Amino acid sequence: MxxxxxxxxxxxxxxxxxxxxxxxxxxxxxxxxxxxxxxxxxxxxxxxxxxxxxxxxxxxxxxxxxxxxxxxxxxxxxxxxxxxxxxxxxxxxxxxxxxxxxxxxxxxxxEAETPPFPVEEDANTREELRLKYRYLDLRKPHLQRNLKMRSDITTFIRKFMSNEGFIEIETPTLCKSTPEGARDYLVPSRVHPGCFYALPQSPQLYKQLLMCSGFDRYIQIAKCYRDEDLRADRQPEFTQVDMELSFVDVDDVIDVNERLLKALFKEILDVDVQLPIQRMTWIEAMNRYGSDKPDTRFGMELIDVTDVVKGCGFGVFTGAIENGGSVRGLNVKGQGAMPRKKIDKLVDSAKGNGAKGLAYIAMHEDGTIKSSFAKFMTDEEMDNLIKAMDGQPGDLLVFAADKNKIVWNVLGALRLELAEQLDLIDKSKFNFLWVVEFPQFEWSDEQNRFLAMHHPFTMPMDEDLDYIESDPGRVRAKAYDIVLNGSEIGGGSVRIHQADVQERMLKALGFTTEAAHEQFGFLLDAFKYGVPPHAGLAYGLDRLVMHMTGEDNIREVIAFPKVKDASCLMTEAPTAVDAKQLEELSIETIDVEEEK
The missing domain is CATH 2.40.50.140 (Nucleic acid-binding proteins)
Known part of the structure; x- marks a missing residue:
């Protein structure tokens, strides 16, 4: 009792x-x-x-x-x-x-019934069961520590940014839908039948309007939503540490954020972050690591051998080069004796990331080599290739040949997979990196047009403005990501504040004047009344906390997370709703099976 x-x-x-x-x-x-x-x-x-x-x-x-x-x-x-x-x-x-x-x-x-699993630190419980009884799972010490640290992190950020002159302002969560980018979550309006709000993917447009309003420095711990497929470090609803600053350029934003990160990691983890944080251009990151969020805690960088194999006897290499692609490789030190079964798994992994295959040279300690393509090459061509790869007896050399985008993707993923397999990563390290000068546009084969790599309000680099119309693929953006241990924990850009540049940008993205004003008219109108140069950045708070707690999954730092299909196992959301509720919203649902 x-x-x-x-x-x-x-x-x-x-x-x-x-x-x-x-x-x-x-x-x-x-x-x-x-x-x-x-x-x-x-x-x-x-x-x-x-x-x-x-x-x-x-x-x-x-x-x-x-x-x-x-x-x-x-x-x-x-x-x-x-x-x-x-x-x-x-x-x-x-x-x-x-x-x-x-x-x-x-x-x-x-009193309590016998719980469905032990409420203990290292209880080996299926994740589905943990999430169904999340209120019990949250009693576990490690989750309580994680959520306490999350609270400490947000409290510290608020204090630090307040001392830097930032004002915390809440922006709406019922917004206008702007379909560029990820898919919106839509909310029907009862008062305006047939019309919908969207939940914000970020407070981007509102924070730019706050700069137009003269608030100078804004910050918000903001809830955001994206209706997209989930991964270990993604959730349909997530939290951003969102900021915007006026009268600044790239260096000003990087300066305040470097000082924030140094102070935060010292306060919470007693870790000393060395300033300035290294900067690397996007193209250098892609060429060296095959990733725009490279893990720099270990080496094994990509090596471009396109010029070395140009004109060789192996058609896979020469065909890729003739189609405007490249040939690049990884030197996996000390793995020349890797069993064929393991190499075959690497090939399958490469295919899963878009490659047609994976070429390799296994260099044995006795000087003999085994290769998947040696019969197509002369001895001199093979020697030159091995030399370019700095191949030594005992090494495994792997190669991908295709369009740059595919080669980067394949070898970048393979590099991380091999590092995990071979235990090359020092998990105690916190390696920060700024990746800067992203492409302004990326080509979409699906839509047969250029899309904004970040968003349509990102400022191109001054020296590239003349290429917006003539050579969009050449334009670099004043965009920057902050990367930690191979994970993008934040990103931002300098924004366009000149109306003429903004119009050119929207036109390059395929917007007619009418379409641009239909979607972004309120922002474009605001720009007519005096707008300061401004820039911003947003951290993914969940991902940042995940790294700081040493977890591998953001579900371990979120109180009530969703699972892969965006459902909540505890509350069973989403669920069907009462017909009367739908009627009030002027909505009728369709039975998908019946429709098929």
Whole structure:
């Protein structure tokens, strides 16, 4: 039978009790982690968000002792007692391992059924079960630590940015749909039948309007939404640390963010981030690492051998070059004896990332080589290729040949896969990198037109403005991403603030004047009334916290995450709604199977 607290007031959280309190009477409250009945004594590990504390019940305190016999895992209790030195061995693994509380008053505040899995740190529980009973999962110490750190991170960012003159302003979450980019989540309007709001993919347009309004420096911890396929580091709803600054250029934005990162990592993790953070152009990152978010904690960089194999006897190489592509390779040091089965797996992996295949040279320690294409090459051509790859006995050389985009993608992914397999990554490192000078446009074969690589409001580099119409593929953007350990944790750009440049940009992206004003008219109109040069950046807070907590999945740093199909296993959202609700919204649903 559950009781009330009956006048008891919590004096301490579990780990706030220490040997300094020995002899004092304390009141603690929490969940029963474990019960051990030794006959004349009962020991309880009490858990709250701070950690564990051992409670002792003595048979000499008859009524309390009898009540303690009924305690089970996850019962919620209040206990008052005297702090003592531990009667048994000290537990070095507990913050309170040298003390215990001898209980003289016990209240059972809530009873509990046997949970569907152990509420313990390293319990091996299926993720589906964890997420279905997320409120139990969240009792686990590592998740409580993660969410506490997340809170500490956002609190620190707010304080730091406030001291830098940023004003926190909330922007709307019911917005106009702008279909450029990822798919919007739509919200039907009851008052305007047939019309829809969109949930924001970012506060981009609003924060630019705030710069037009003279707020100078804006920040927001903003909820954002994208209706897209999910991965380990993606969720349909996510949180951004969003900022915008006026009267600035690239260096100004990078400066304030480098100082923020240095202060944040020192405060939260006691890690020293060395400034300035290295900068690398997009094209250098792609050529060296096959990625615009390279993991620089290990080497194994891509090597361009296009000029070396030009005109060789291997048609796969020469065909790729003739079609405007390239041939690049990786030198996997010390793996020349890799079994054929493992090499075949690498080939399959490369095909999964868009390659038609993967060529290789396995260099054995005795000087012999085994290659998938040696029969098509002369000895001199092979020697030149091995020399260009700095191949030594014992090395495995792998090659991809295709359009640059495919070659980068294939070898960039293979580089990461091999690094994991061969344990090349120092997981204790925090390697930051700015990737700058992204392409302004990227070509879409699907839509047969150029798309904005970031968004249509990104400023081209001054020296590339003349190429917007004549050679869009050559235009570089004043865009920058901040990368940590191979993951983009934030990105931004200088924005276009001149109306004529903005019109040229929208035209290059295929917008007619009418279409541009239909989608972005409110922004273009605002630009008529004096707009300052401005730039911004947004961090993915979930991803940043994931790295800082050392987790591999952002679900471990979000209180109530969704699964891969964007559903919530705990609440079973999304669900069908009442026909009356749909009628009020002037919406009729279609049975998909019936439609087929």
């Amino acid at each position: 559950a009781e009330s607290m009956q006048g008891l007031h919590r004096s301490h959280r579990c780990t706030e009790v220490s040997n300094k309190n020995i002899g004092e009477t304390v009141t603690v409250m929490g969940w029963v982690q474990k019960r051990r009945n030794l006959g004349s004594l009962i020991f309880i590990d009490l858990r709250d968000r701070s950690g564990l504390l051992q409670l002792v019940f003595d048979e000499n305190n008859g009524e309390v002792f009898e009540k303690a016999k009924n305690l089970r895992s996850e019962f919620v209790i209040a206990a008052e007692g005297v702090v003592r030195q531990r009667s048994g061995a000290v537990n070095e693994n507990m913050a309170t391992g040298d003390i215990e509380v001898t209980v003289n008053t016990l209240r059972i505040l809530s």
